[in-house]
Amino acid sequence: MATGEVNDFPLSDNFRLREFQCACCGQVKLHPYLVQRLQALRERLGRPVLINSGYRCKKHNAAVGGAPQSLHLEGMAADIRVAGIAASKLGHLSEALGFTGIGIYPGFVHVDIRPGKARW
Numbered sequence: 001m002a003t004g005e006v007n008d009f010p011l012s013d014n015f016r017l018r019e020f021q022c023a024c025c026g027q028v029k030l031h032p033y034l035v036q037r038l039q040a041l042r043e044r045l046g047r048p049v050l051i052n053s054g055y056r057c058k059k060h061n062a063a064v065g066g067a068p069q070s071l072h073l074e075g076m077a078a079d080i081r082v083a084g085i086a087a088s089k090l091g092h093l094s095e096a097l098g099f100t101g102i103g104i105y106p107g108f109v110h111v112d113i114r115p116g117k118a119r120w
């Protein structure tokens, strides 16, 4: 008998695919480099990096007010938070570890792996 749940398996030492799936439908699309950089961030911090939002389908992206060209639609972005670490500090660290798009919000940081750089 098959056990376990769809998408519930490890992608790296500290992340499971399930953490990145769309909150509304469970679909997921994910770039391996995003996971690699998040794992590097996790190891640098030595504490859990929580994924508020990973992949978003078009419908969910629109529902949460995401940009029409959001990299969440491509599996190349995540909104993250780390208990006890301010968003501004997390943003700096993320940039140093190779994320190219960084957005600071109250309580979380958007990170992505776009070509070129963007900071907001």
Ligand SMILES: [Zn+2]
Pocket (backbone or CB within 6 Å): 022, 023, 024, 025, 026, 027, 056, 057, 058, 059, 060
């Ligand atoms: Zn969805």
Ligand SMILES: [Zn+2]
Pocket (backbone or CB within 6 Å): 053, 072, 077, 078, 079, 110, 111
């Ligand atoms: Zn985001």
